[in-house]
Amino acid sequence: MEQNNQYANNPYLNNPNAEPNSPYTAQPRPYAAKREDSVYTKRLKEHFSFFSIGSLLYAIFYTFCLYRNTSGITYPFFVIGTLCYFFFSMRKLGVPYKKDSVFYIVSIVLLGISNCLTSSPQLLAMNKCGIFLLAFIMMIHTVYMDKNWNFPKYFSALTQMTGTIFVCVFRPFSDMISYFDARKKNKDGKKSYFLPVLIGTVIAIPLLLFVTVLLASADAVFASIFSRILESINFVTIFGTAFMTIGVFFASYAVYAAFCMKEVKEEITDHRTFEPIIAIIITVTLSIIYLMFSIIQILYLFIGNMQLPDGYTYSSYAREGFFQLLTVCILNLLIVLVCLYLFRDNAVLKAILTIISGCTFIMILSSALRMLMYINRYNLTFLRIFVLWSLAVIFLLMAGVTISIYMNKFPLFTYSMVVVTVFYIGLSFSHPDYWIAKYNLSPQHIEYLDEYDTRDSQKYLAKLSSDAASIILNEKTNPYLADYLAVLDGEDDINDELLWMSRYHNRMRLLSEDMHIRSFNFSLHAAEKYLH
Secondary structure (H helix, E strand, O other), X not given: OHHHHHHHOOOOOOOOOOOOOOOOXXXXXXXXXXXXXXXXXXXXXXXXXHHHHHXXXXXXXXXXXXXXXXXXXXXXXXXXXXXXXXXXXHHHHOOOOOHHHHHHHHHHHHHHHHHOOOOOHHHHHHHHHHHHHHHHHHHHHHHOOOOOOOHHHHHHHHHHHHHHHHHOOOHHHHHHHXXXXXXXXXXXXXXXXXXXXXXXXXXXXXHHHHHHHHHHHHOHHHHHHHHHHHHOOOHXXXXXXXXXXXXXXXXXXXXXXXXXXXXXXXXXXXXXXXXXXXXXXXXXXXXXXXXXXXXXXXXXXXXXXXXXXXXXXXXXXXXXXXHHHHHHHHHHHHHHHHHHHHEXXXXXXXXXXXXXXXXXXXXXXXXXXXXXXXXXXXXXOHHHHHHHHHHHHHHHHHHHHHHHHHOOOOOHHHHHHHHHHHHHHHHHHHOHHHHHHHHHOOHHHHHHOOHHHHHHHXXXXXXXXXXXHHHHOOOOOOOOHHHHHHHHOOOOOOOHHHHHHHHHHHHHHHHHHOOOOOOOOHHHHHHHOOOO
């Protein structure tokens, strides 16, 4: 009250003739006016009954498809249902459909299909991350005009939208109040039973529990019958599904509420204001080192006609350093992007960035060659396949970045997203565990390994998913299988050399027996025929 009186007694408050820097110039109120709702937020509140019930039904659908079911046949249906609900909701809000969203739709559906075709934990985890990220970008693309957005703009938009979603988690409560207040002001003769049903349900549940406990303590027969009923109920499943359903309900409604607010500014701010000399000094020093390193790679690794340091063989030299080179390649990619988005155009800087890009291509080839030689000497693993995949993707991304050095209007973000998505879909459907088993169990590779590397390979093979069953559990492709089958027939005792086969076989048998209609997986189903 004192603060308000102070503003009221100020003769210069809201005086248009006051000096701009005068201490008596009108100052902002100590409280901010409430921001007006966007057009989409108003529609969201007007159709609260649709979005609240829709979010609840979607949460139930989500729980049915995904509760304790990471790779079942319900995953593609979940993905398709999510897309249908999203676009139907956008139509309800008046957001137009964009034809180029078909790339996102096809990619998300393909990743959903891939989830029920594999049981590889690594692929399943990356598939889910890919589906989530593509869906999030698709939502931003649908709501906003993002045609000219670049990497920094999309990154800031993703960050801002994520924060806004967390802020909107409890929006169903405030929107429900606004909805019923509006209905009271504009009575149209239609009676709504939503609020009475909600109130009745909230009151009935604790009251029912309280009365049941009293009756059970009052009558032994009722208590015995009720106890048997409780024993037949799986409360872990009930509470788990209830928790997931409630969480998804609030999350899905929060997503729509956050996008309806449209807080991300569609305009792009040009941040290329820094002096190019700063970037030139930094990149020149790096380019000199990179040129020296690239020459050494060409002379020592690619051509191999120069003397190596003492204690080094050509094969040991070629097999080290690929992870360090991968890190440097990623760092170079980021450095060039930072220079393009923060520093003003400069011919010298462009030339230096081109040199760094060229050296990066040599580093990528060097790292790939080292990895291939390492695989040839030791074993193939998922991480090593992923490194080779990453190098191929970085090579194409670096090619796009090199083009954008001289073409400012090159759609680098769209190009990069398409490259990563298409290459990852290819990786997901290739079933790397199959190729790992096929390579590691090939007779030529087994003969090349020593005893220690053979044991290491067998331990890794025992951990592979059902994608590798057609190789590991097939006599034509697994030289150890005949001995293992002899053990199963009781002819011989199991030894350490066959222990990995027993572990893999038993794990596949348990996983296939645990399959049901909801968690049916094509990879596990294909492995079943090799278990008998």
